[in-house]
Amino acid sequence: MHNYATESDALVPLNRAEDTYRRLKEDLFNFRLLPGDDFSENEIAARMEVSRTPVREALFRLQREGYVSVVPRMGWQVRPLDFEKFDQIYEVRILLEESSLQRLSRKNKVSSIGALMQTWCCPPDLRESNAKAVWMLDEDFHAGLVASGGNPEIWRIHHDVMERLRIIRRLDFTKPERVSATYEEHAAILEQIHRGRIGEAQRLLRSHIDASRLEVRKITLSMLYEARLEKVTPDRREQ
Template sequence: MVYEQLKRDVADFKLVPGDRFTENELSERLGVSRTPVRQALFRLQQEGYVEVLFRNGWRVLPFDFERFEQLYDLRMVLETTAVQRLCTDETKIDRALLDQIAAIWLVPVAERSTDIRQVAQWDEDFHCSLVAAAGNAEMTRVHRDVTERIRIIRRLDFTKQARIDATYEEHAKILRAIQRKRSDPAMMLLRAHIQTSQSEVRKITLHQVHLARAA
């Protein structure tokens, strides 16, 4: 899908903030007509990644860190609220979802995955499952929308093995606190986990943009 490819190009810094290009250039590179390229670009424009230039093609917008921080703030509220409910409300909890993520994250060190893409997907599933397991469909819907919008930078958190190891440790602590119905520690651990990830992603994004511009 053209949209997904172009979004990956932005995420992988093949299209660097400030780059200018035309629909024809992208059509030739991707081997498709201009119609799907234009449709994809308008969708990316709505999401704040590119802008159309009057009679002069398109431009990749700078990363809007303020917007991403606002999304992370919303994510924090949704996830900590969900964790509080998981620890205090027995009636609507989806135990099967919690068991599924426990089977992935509560494993011996020797059984941990080192596959960056897999861990990134599992991390997203972990946080989405925490919210979904709390049993509020509207909260789950909003959280999935936030997840989709921050995915482009969030996956950068798993480019180093140390961050993968830390994610396993932090997820395990959060899950154990939930299993023990310890609401305050669970929320504190989750809040610290999200804040650390947010900080790492910001640093990596700035570094990657610098490298891409210097190339």
């Protein structure tokens, strides 16, 4: 009698590991696991009601992405947020996006931004208001600019850079005024590209990214303060 797993059986642990990874990442992004927190695989496995195997696979994946680190003889730790490093990564991002705009101009691919203009150059009553949806549209906007430059390797590097910033960047759309500013600034950048004024588009792009960088730092620090206060005094709202 043969003893082997069917294809559907084989998918179960893979799906469980992927689900555990996504849930853990959500905990990190929403500061349910705070920067500097120590934890063990057993604690996570018990809370998520899974075995240690998918937890370990998820943690190694998050370690490769820079979100957690191993503490010898102690377990795991959420890596502290390093805003100096984030600033350095933002600078790399700006260089990649500015370079892509220059390439777009040289290759006469200005027409490739048509889909982006339909999304962002619209009246206020047609704008998306859901924070998560705007975040995803924003990701598509910046990835679309880079893709329009026509260099797949620059796009790949840019994708990796954006992944490293995602833990703080997604917070930029939690305030309505930031959503409005994003629409207006994206539209202004696209208008300059459409008119062939690439230098001005690059200037606006750098200003746009810098403004977002400063805003997400403020929001992140505020959310961390609230999360730590909640952790220390969980019943304060009932008092």
